[in-house]
Amino acid sequence: MGQIRKELKVSAIENGTVIDHIPASAVFQVIRILKLEAFGNMVLFATNLESKIFGTKGIIKVSNKNFEAEELNKISLVAPHASIIDIRDFEVISKKIVETPDQIIGIVKCFNPNCVTNVEQLATKFSVVDKEDIRLKCHYCEKITTRKTMEFR
Amino acid sequence: MKNKSLVSINDYSKEEQLRILEVAQEFEKKPVQTILQDYVVASLFFEPSTRTRLSFESAVNRLGGKVIGFSEATNTSVKKGESLRDTILTIANYSDLIVMRNPVEGSARFASEISPVPIINAGDGANQHPTQTLLDLYSIQKTQGTLDNLHVALVGDLKYGRTVHSLVIAMCNFNTTFHLISPLELKLPSSVKMHIKEKNLSYFQYTEMNEVFSHADILYMTRIQRERFSDPLEFERIKNSYILHKDMIANTKDSFKVLHPLPRVNEIDIQVDSSEKAYYFEQALNGVYVRQALMALILGLR
Numbered sequence: 001m002g003q004i005r006k007e008l009k010v011s012a013i014e015n016g017t018v019i020d021h022i023p024a025s026a027v028f029q030v031i032r033i034l035k036l037e038a039f040g041n042m043v044l045f046a047t048n049l050e051s052k053i054f055g056t057k058g059i060i061k062v063s064n065k066n067f068e069a070e071e072l073n074k075i076s077l078v079a080p081h082a083s084i085i086d087i088r089d090f091e092v093i094s095k096k097i098v099e100t101p102d103q104i105i106g107i108v109k110c111f112n113p114n115c116v117t118n119v120e121q122l123a124t125k126f127s128v129v130d131k132e133d134i135r136l137k138c139h140y141c142e143k144i145t146t147r148k149t150m151e152f153r
Numbered sequence: 154m155k156n157k158s159l160v161s162i163n164d165y166s167k168e169e170q171l172r173i174l175e176v177a178q179e180f181e182k183k184p185v186q187t188i189l190q191d192y193v194v195a196s197l198f199f200e201p202s203t204r205t206r207l208s209f210e211s212a213v214n215r216l217g218g219k220v221i222g223f224s225e226a227t228n229t230s231v232k233k234g235e236s237l238r239d240t241i242l243t244i245a246n247y248s249d250l251i252v253m254r255n256p257v258e259g260s261a262r263f264a265s266e267i268s269p270v271p272i273i274n275a276g277d278g279a280n281q282h283p284t285q286t287l288l289d290l291y292s293i294q295k296t297q298g299t300l301d302n303l304h305v306a307l308v309g310d311l312k313y314g315r316t317v318h319s320l321v322i323a324m325c326n327f328n329t330t331f332h333l334i335s336p337l338e339l340k341l342p343s344s345v346k347m348h349i350k351e352k353n354l355s356y357f358q359y360t361e362m363n364e365v366f367s368h369a370d371i372l373y374m375t376r377i378q379r380e381r382f383s384d385p386l387e388f389e390r391i392k393n394s395y396i397l398h399k400d401m402i403a404n405t406k407d408s409f410k411v412l413h414p415l416p417r418v419n420e421i422d423i424q425v426d427s428s429e430k431a432y433y434f435e436q437a438l439n440g441v442y443v444r445q446a447l448m449a450l451i452l453g454l455r
Binding site for chain 1: 161236237238256257258259260262263277278279280281344
């Protein structure tokens with residue numbers, strides 16, 4: 001395996017998912033979004049690692065877990081360039097980059113406390129008006145939720 | 154436009170907006186008709202509003218329709234904790250069209266998605282108030298004979314004023330030149346300016362009311378509210394410099410008109426009222442014709 005030639009800062013896992021290329025500042029957010037705090041199996045993570053592309057990065061390795069597409073969408077909001085690597089028997093089975101969708105349904109809370117989605121029981125709905133510097137326009141109150149004001153439901 | 158809810162001004166195309174203005178002319182000529190005699194319009198005002206509610210109700214009454222509803226939420230099931238979803242689904246059973254004002258932003262969009270009858274947004278918090286925009290367009294068209302290629306000066310609170318935002322966005326369809334006059338703290342937000350830039354239109358920003366009025370066709374005044382200022386001293390400093398006096402409009406074009414969404418407090422001196430360039434009370438009357446046209450089109454009667 002050419003890829004594991006260099007020294008690993010975080011031990012390899014036998015089966016599960018590796019989430020790589022997370023911005024260093026977003027590692028704990030990803031842990032929270034994926035509810036890994038309450039996860040029963042082994043989770044390895046590291047942050048402020050050197051990265052050729054991003055300067056610094058974080059990585060999370062989750063044993064015996066494959067994620068649903070919807071869960072991966074959530075990650076894209078804080079880690080738009082994260083790679084998702086499926087591991088079986090220490091081998092890379094598949095590798096894909098998360099993609100920020102054009103529309104986000106549920107997941108994120110509208111930051112406007114006076115928005116109907118924070119008053120009535122209904123799912124939030126946003127159009128992604130900026131995928132790089134995440135900006136979400138609420139379908140209902142039309143206000144923009146940014147990375148800074150973003151909270152997850 | 155039949156059965157098409159109106160939540161944001163952009164829900165209707167330029168052509169649809171112009172069609173409403175065209176039909177409004179008909180109602181201006183003949184405001185009393187019986188076309189709504191078999192219809193019930195629900196007027197749900199979850200927060201008080203004088204002009205908008207009365208002008209909608211006047212529009213329905215003059216067309217022979219019936220109005221049901223409430224003018225504030227205090228004595229309704231909403232106070233008992235009923236959800237908006239349940240209120241809308243229930244009242245839709247009793248009416249052919251719902252006109253709603255609600256302080257919760259996005260509530261009109263939500264209502265339009267669950268309601269089996271069309272919804273007209275009569276204001277959802279600081280978000281949208283599209284019928285005000287339509288009556289502003291009607292007033293501009295009527296006084297200028299056209300909506301195209303005009304110089305429109307907007308004065309006052311350009312940051313929080315939803316009527317200003319919707320009007321700017323709507324006027325971007327008509328090659329308008331914008332003159333934006335406001336204190337620095339209350340400048341037009343970039344999210345609205347974006348629409349002007351997308352159409353490559355010219356806009357100029359000023360912090361003082363000045364000689365720009367001599368080129369303007371329309372002056373749209375708004376009120377500056379004390380609570381918008383983080384520094385009360387700043388408000389004291391500027392409050393008197395955004396008041397329109399009669400001498401300031403002396404050298405304007407003959408066709409120049411002063412508009413204001415009302416209510417006015419003191420931002421237009423009452424001496425201006427006697428000028429033939431003051432148009433704000435006629436503007437409020439135009440609201441009846443525009444709302445008659447809108448309801449007639451949504452109910453498929455025009």
